[in-house]
Amino acid sequence: ELVEPISTTFHCTKLRVAAAMRASTCSLIMLALSISCAGSVPCVAGTPNLTCSSYFVQFKSARNTTVLVERVSEEMAEEEKEDSVRVTEAEAEEEEEDEDGAALKEHIQHGQGSDKDCGMFCGKKKVGKGDWRDKCREKGVLDKDCCAKRWEASCADGYELTWTGGHCYRHRRWGTYSYYKCDPPTPSTTATTTTTPTTTTTTTPPPTPSTTTRRPSTTTRNAPPPPPPAPSPSKPAIPPAGPTPAEFWTGGFIQQLLGRKCPPWTAPPFTETAMTPGHGGCQRDSINLAVRYIRPSNRCGPGGRCPRGGQYGSCVNYNKGKWYPEYNQAGFCITTGPQGGGKHQLAYVEKTLANNPGVGKFYVNAVKWAQTDSPARYSCDSFCKKCDKPSEYCPDTTDSPIASGEPGSCDCHCRSGVAAADFDRCTTVSAVLCTKHVYCGANGKAMFTPTGRQDEGSCKCVCDHGYYGRNCELREGESCDINDCSHRTHGGDKPGDLGIRPKCACNCGGGKFNFAGPTCEDWTFGKNPGGKYSSTSSNFTVQRQSQGRCWGGCKPPGQLGEECLCSVNNGNWCRRFYRGKNGCVGDSIVVRGPEALTKNSKGLACVQENGGSKYRCQKVD
Secondary structure (H helix, E strand, O other): OEEEEEEEEEOOOOOOOHHHHHHHHHHHHHHHHHHHOOOOOOOOOOOOOEEEEEEEEEEEEOOOEEEEEEEEEEHHHHHHHHOOOOOHHHHHHHHHOOOOHHOOOHHHHHHHOHHHHHOOOOOOOOOOOOOOOEEEEEEEEOOOOOOEEOOOEEEEEOOOEEEEEEEEEEEEEOOOEEEEEEEOOOOOOOOOOOOOOOOOOOOOOOOOOOOOOOOOOOOOOOOOOOOOOOOEEOEEEOOOOOOOOOOOOOOOOHHHHHHHOOOHHHHOOOOOOOOOOOOOOOOOHHHHHHHHOHHHHOOHHHEEOOOOEEOEEEEEEEEEEEEEEOOOOOOOEEEOOEEOOEEOOHHHHHHHHHHOOOHHHHHHHHHHHHHOOOHHOOOOHHHHHHOOOOOOOOOOOOOOOEEEEOOEEEEEEEOOOOOHHOOOOOEEEEHHHOOOOOOOOOEEEEEEEEEEEEEEEEOOOOOOOEEEEOOOOEEEEOOOOOHOOOOOOOOOOOOOOEEEEEOOOOOOOOOOOOOOOOOOOOEEOOEEEEEEOOOOOOOOOOOOOOOOOOOOOOOOOOOOEEEEOOOOOOOOHHHOOOOOOOOEOOOOOEEEOOHHHHOOOOOOEEEEOOOOEEEEEEEEO
16 A cells, blocks of 8 residues: 655656557556656646656655666657557668768657657746756757757856756667856856955966867866976977777678777777767768778878778878878878768768868867877868878978867967978968968969967968969860869879869769769758868879789889780789780879879889780880
């Protein structure tokens, strides 16, 4: 006999279950309890406050204590849901591909406080002005219930984020959401000072440019201990080098692997909390691509060499949601080209970033993990100077760039440069560089806009007639290359096959994972209307393959008159029976890119014989 309720605890979450199931479990049980307890139970069907998903009610009888436990588990709810909705393999794949964007749009809206989330059982607590709850942000948008994934939560106006310890929602597809709160910022000890009438006030001069790491405005409590103090006021300490990490993926289907376990860089110390395998966790496109490309064995070789070819033929590096050409072992080998033909390539990677810039953190953490044995290579100092020191800073000179920011979000102040590629990574430049002959390549008028210090600012070129590009480096009438198509085009192996500037014939590829438009920089994805995702450089290249399964075998280059390419359209036949050479003596390692980088140093070219089928090394003008 139930006589006296001792305690009642309700935990309310975002569980998205069918209304009928809610009525048969939560509503009916709570209605019965409310009758038995004479209205003492605070959360019943129809109340506007909370959704009940688990209950623990203790009751005391006249002679002894009886414990009544009624629990609706997420697994049971998921089974009921799966019994009523059968998702085909194609639909599951479609949802999986949309993980980084549109597929979770409805769920994200619920997370921001939609009443659809709780149905008839509860509503959201109204947020009043001045309440700390109006500082909660989920993916940068007001989060009315202050419940989000660990890496998507933040606080506005400098408020400090604190995780309260409870989970508000957990789903094996969408992951775990946790409660948090935003505390007022702690007053700085140097923000205000008390002075007397006799105190002399001095003005602090503006700080000089340095490589001091800039920290985000939103701080997090209960965070890991801070790193060791910097060795000097201008540069943060480089983390100690560790052993080269063991490969996480060694072949096979990556998506199946991510259904069983997550890569090391999705758990502490790379993240605050560990991600979970499967849908909603590690089975998403951006993580899949990072597993494939950002790994120790796929780092660029000395000088930025990527000899494997295929989808591993370009040396690139990441910063602020974009990829840049890399020239040393700080980069990773990802071919700059469209997705298709069994090759994912850089266009697919860039599409995940265009659709959801937040996935950039996966690439940053993967880079840190893959460079565990060379931590200086992912520093902003290394990125801005394009240098290659595994565990120490590169030397500072009077004209070397000045770096600031965090790895993956670096700013570079450039103090020297000659070619357009020298300015690819410059956030600001010295005023002395912003001239017609330096920044604009003698082909345009330079306009300098100061930002902060008088000597530091941005530079813009107004190009002369017949020239275009950021630095007026592209000349009309010359052959187009892959960079005229934002490095996301098929073709470009031969001068002129992409057209003549400014009328370039870009072939951006098809499908939703590629870009579109005349220069392959337009994009859409699902219900996302998209926009433009521009290239960072006109110096991207694709390198010649010299290792692995070359077409006809990775053979030495041919001399004048020798056969230089297998003419049979069959890779297996060429690999087994072709006895010719691979290319010509004097060939550049670059096969696609700026024409100046692809030329043969001896004036040879691998061309098809007149009236014949074989390709031989011949002299060209």
